[in-house]
Amino acid sequence: MSSFWSMWIIVLTTISIALITWLLFSNRKITSTKENQTTGHNYDGIEEYDNPLPSWWFKMFVASIVFAIGYLIAYPGLGNFPGLLHWTSVGKWENEVQQAELATESLYKDFMSKDIPALGDDKKAMRLGKRIFANNCAICHGVNAEGGYGFPNLSDKDWLYGGAPEQIRASITQGRSGSMPAWGAMLGNDGLTSMTEYVMNLGGAKADSDSPAAQQFTMLCSGCHGADGRGNQMLGAANLSDNIWLYGGDAGRIKQSIAKGRSGQMPSHHDKLSEEKIYLLTAYVYQLSKSVDDSKP
Ligand code: HEC
Ligand code: HEC
Incomplete structure (x- = not known):
């Protein structure tokens, strides 16, 4: 003024x-x-x-x-006169921010000193982890990490890229991009139908390994999904022999996955979240699937 x-x-x-x-x-x-x-x-x-x-x-x-x-x-109020107490709103705010940062910094130091499984048993850390998850991840993976069409469930024991702490941490930090090629043109409609049937039976009774679909699977698909269709976590190639489907498990959806291909994108978070927050999220996600009943997949 x-x-x-x-x-x-x-x-x-x-x-x-x-x-x-x-x-x-x-x-x-x-x-x-x-x-x-x-x-x-x-x-x-x-x-x-x-x-x-x-x-x-x-x-x-x-x-x-x-x-x-x-x-x-x-207090300030009379023109430029700062008041005898020298109070400023900026000063008050800076003071509060500094206090909050000091408090969380020591909190996160404490978290980082534990290994992931142990951190998963820390109730306070998990409450904070749930909040960070709600703010950054729930929009795609659901509030309870239950997933949805095209977004993997993070609270079960089925993993595209692996459920060990380091693998989860890498998924969050670097992001992931799944790349399933489209086979519609190569297989044709009849080929797609029999391949769909073959894939749906992968988990069940041993399929006839001499059938044309079985031979095609070995030739075209096993390089990524494995000979028995159990998937490959290095590539994020889904396990096709269990009953968990990222893009739906009915014949129509599976046929569409094979015909058109799929490309799930998990965004990287290393420039969005601090290392400490990612560490905490890793423990949160790890703990979610660990607490699932072992008798279920
Ligand atoms: C824009 C949507 C989106 C957001 C936001 C998102 N994800 Fe993902 N995430 C995905 C998709 C899609 C995949 C699967 C990628 C694929 O199909 O290859 C995935 C995969 C993952 C995986 C690997 C799962 C597996 O089975 O191996 C983990 C772990 C994960 N996300 C954790 C998180 C966490 C933690 C956050 C929050 C920081 C988050 N994601 C935010 C979309 C998202
Ligand atoms: C280059 C590697 C690669 C090849 C070859 C490949 N796939 Fe895939 N497939 C993937 C990946 C990666 C995903 C997961 C895509 C994603 O996460 O978005 C996938 C996903 C799928 C899905 C959806 C799974 C779900 O849970 O919804 C089906 C079905 C499938 N593949 C079938 C096949 C069949 C059948 C063939 C052979 C004709 C084949 N794939 C060949 C990499 C491959």
């Missing part, structure tokens, strides 16, 4: 306070000679009395003037 406007505010404020005080005290002196004397004003039959101010009201007014003057001396 330029010194002219600063001065302007100081002068205006001082004059207003002085005027108000004068007005208050000068009116206080009027003592009515007659009881309930009116001012002579009359509005639709309502008359205005000319009584002195009630004393409780007068005292409150004086108190608020004293408070205002005290406040303007202690």
